[in-house]
Amino acid sequence: MQYKIAMTRLLAALLFLASPAMAQTVEGRASVVDGDTIEISGERIRLNGVDAPESWQRCADGGGEEYRCGKDAAFALDDWLAASRPTRCEFVERDRYGRMVGDCYRADGISVGEWLVRNGWAVDWVRYSSGRFAEAQDEASRSKRGIWRGAFELPCEARARRVKRKAGC
Structure with a gap:
């Protein structure tokens, strides 16, 4: 009986450690959920x-015309990821x-994050x-790329304003 209990616990532990939630890396074909989330x-x-505009978020271009910058960010990411597959992600936290x-x-x-910012x-x-992408952001801003145009x-x-709470970015 104790053998069965021990084996059940061992099997449960192995399944837990082998689950995607506990994997140190995930690799495969990435589907874009939004500008800063993939699956x-x-x-x-x-x-x-990194923080990308929300899919509902609007920005203004250089001429002051509104466009859906969150949608554009997601489409740009999708196109860019499709050019070199698979995508590999290293676990940081939940x-x-x-x-x-x-x-x-x-x-x-x-780096996907660096490319998005640059x-x-x-x-x-x-x-x-901790400012890891500061240089890439400065380059994007100077060159007026993406949302910086x-x-x-x-x-x-934008998220905080939408739910009527203090930003705290």
Whole structure:
């Protein structure tokens, strides 16, 4: 009887450790959920240290015309990831929604987060990145790429305003 209990516990522990939630890396074909979230093999992954406009978020281009910058960010990410598959994500932590937070890379080794920031489709979220993408953000801003070509609200501020709470970005 104790043998069965021990084997059941061992099997449960092995299944727990082998589950995607506990994996140190996840690799496969990435589906874009939004500008800073992807899904690989059923695992939602929030890109570490970056914040992209929400899918509903609007920005203004250089001429002051509104456009759906969150949608554009997601489409740009999808196109870019499709050019070099698979995508590999290294586990950092779980967020409050249960998503894996990870540092992700295309098959060619390029950082997904850095590419998003360098091309102006996300901002360096210093609260989580410790400024890791500051140089890429400066380049995007100087070159007026992506959201930097006009006016935009920081994604964390847009989310806070939408739910009527203090930003705390």
